[in-house]
Amino acid sequence: MEPILVYGHPLGSSMGLVAALEWLGQPYRATRVDLFTDIHTDAYRRLNGRGEAPLLITDKGEPLSETIAIGLWLEARDRERRISFAPGSREADLMHQYMAFLNTGFTQAFAGYWVALESEDADPRDRDAWRRLGRRLVNDRHAKLEAMIGDTPYLLGDKPTLADAVFVGVARWADFHQAIDPAAYPKVTALKARLHEDPAVRFAVALEDGEGPPGSGALKGHVPLYELLAPVSA
Ligand SMILES: N[C@@H](CCC(=O)N[C@@H](CS)C(=O)NCC(=O)O)C(=O)O
Structure with a gap:
């Protein structure tokens, strides 16, 4: 499965990770959450105990929180070095x-x-x-x-x-x-x-604003939050 980035609005720091995924160009999906409501539920806290966005559901279906951890996850998969540099450089x-x-x-x-x-x-x-x-x-x-x-x-x-x-x-x-x-x-x-x-940042800001702009094509669609929460809230 494609990784899923959970990004927050309004004005989420996670907007930058959406731009990074666009620059990276590999397929991903996304989930848009309200920073005042959606992330403060018990079900969301089972995915991220701090009740924060961003959150990545990796290609193995495992939740990974914290901007730096998500950034390093992307860096490890950036074999063409589109958004990072050779390890150890x-x-x-x-x-x-x-x-x-x-x-x-x-x-x-x-x-x-x-x-x-x-x-x-x-x-x-x-x-x-x-x-x-x-x-x-x-x-x-x-x-x-x-x-x-x-x-x-x-x-x-x-x-x-x-x-x-x-x-x-x-x-x-x-x-x-x-x-x-x-x-x-x-x-x-x-x-x-x-x-x-x-263009990638403009795309990320437009998504955050609830619009559906054309992007690089890497975004393969949105996943509603309830679908992410279903396996853990069952
Ligand atoms: N240390 C976390 C912090 C993330 C964070 O503070 N996210 C904010 C949105 S930009 C958030 O979820 N705020 C909601 C809250 O704490 O109630 C990271 O770097 O990912």
Whole structure:
């Protein structure tokens, strides 16, 4: 069977993995879940105990969660090196370095913003404090990323890789929360704009928005969530 990527909306970090699957070009299917409702059920938690997206159901039917684990699963199957580099190469090491940086401190920096957004009943002073902390951390991580980026069109050369996939799913949160001045981070801003012009990213965003755009042809269809949950909820 084809692997199935469970991706979340709205604004899921998993959007980047949909783009990565499109760049990879191997057959896959997908399941679209609501991040506020679908993933908080007991049945979903039997697939991912943390109740989060993304989730991959591998070609053997086994659930695999965590962005980095899913990215490495894709990397191991990328024999044509479309979205990764030769194992053991310097480029592969640097790609893993970017993926880890982006999936940890860079992603976590937004936590204060999300908590403030989701805690409507909290004291407004607390919410302001969480947003201020978020702004400080997001800008700190953007400054660090700006310093890491070289002169190539994508993070590691002239084509997007898994590092760009992890970046593009999360980087748009800075705009959503109005956390940064884009002009302060010209390399980050240019990379984000370039990636959002990419057909695979446009496809992934359209899927997230509930549209059915034509893609590369690698996506072989959607699987409703209840079909994934049926074997474990029976
Ligand atoms: N460590 C996980 C984090 C995934 C994660 O935080 N996903 C968010 C959506 S972008 C989520 O599922 N949030 C729902 C929630 O935690 O309630 C990974 O890297 O895959």
